[in-house]
Amino acid sequence: MIKLDRQNCPNQSALKGGNYKHPDNKNALKKSSYDKCMYCESKISHIDFAHVEHIKPKDKFTDLEFNWDNLGYACNKCNNKKSNKYFDDTPFVNPYEEPPEDNLYAFGAILRPKKGSERGEITIQEIGLNRPDLLEKRAERLNELESAIKACYRTKNLQLRNAALTTLEAEAEKDREYSIFAKAMIESNNA
Numbered sequence: 432m433i434k435l436d437r438q439n440c441p442n443q444s445a446l447k448g449g450n451y452k453h454p455d456n457k458n459a460l461k462k463s464s465y466d467k468c469m470y471c472e473s474k475i476s477h478i479d480f481a482h483v484e485h486i487k488p489k490d491k492f493t494d495l496e497f498n499w500d501n502l503g504y505a506c507n508k509c510n511n512k513k514s515n516k517y518f519d520d521t522p523f524v525n526p527y528e529e530p531p532e533d534n535l536y537a538f539g540a541i542l543r544p545k546k547g548s549e550r551g552e553i554t555i556q557e558i559g560l561n562r563p564d565l566l567e568k569r570a571e572r573l574n575e576l577e578s579a580i581k582a583c584y585r586t587k588n589l590q591l592r593n594a595a596l597t598t599l600e601a602e603a604e605k606d607r608e609y610s611i612f613a614k615a616m617i618e619s620n621n622a
């Protein structure tokens with residue numbers, strides 16, 4: 432999970448008219464989360480059906496069903512697992528409202544709660560953010576990165592090496608899949 436910035440709602444009238452899935456709005460949500468699930472950072476393929484996610488579940492917060500600030504873009508798996516769960520005292524981490532790294536961090540391919548963060552813990556557990564398919568895809572991504580990092584250091588020419596390392600930094604950018612994990616790996620390599 433990474434920090435996201437909410438864009439303005441492009442089609443308020445559709446939303447106020449009772450349609451929270453209008454393509455204009457769905458596209459804006461998709462764009463603001465870099466074409467990825469707001470929770471697990473998986474790119475949502477055309478095959479998988481992308482969901483307009485109600486951050487606070489619409490059956491418990493009926494007044495928020497058509498509220499732009501309560502909408503996000505999520506993959507089928509996160510959306511289903513999260514379902515209509517909501518905990519008043521430990522709300523799920525909301526990447527639109529707070530930096531996720533206040534509660535969560537990447538440890539290899541695993542997402543961990545920050546020490547003492549019950550919100551982090553419940554977010555990981557209840558949305559299934561360490562489910563097997565995610566662990567596998569993150570590990571693949573990290574293996575590729577590791578090979579690329581090693582290749583950089585095999586280059587003896589410092590200028591070439593620095594150019595390669597700069598290219599590598601782009602792997603941690605927000606539009607990349609599982610960028611929180613890539614970023615942590617690249618940063619630990621720089622340390």
Ligand SMILES: [Zn+2]
Binds near residue numbers: 469505506510
């Ligand atoms: Zn997801």
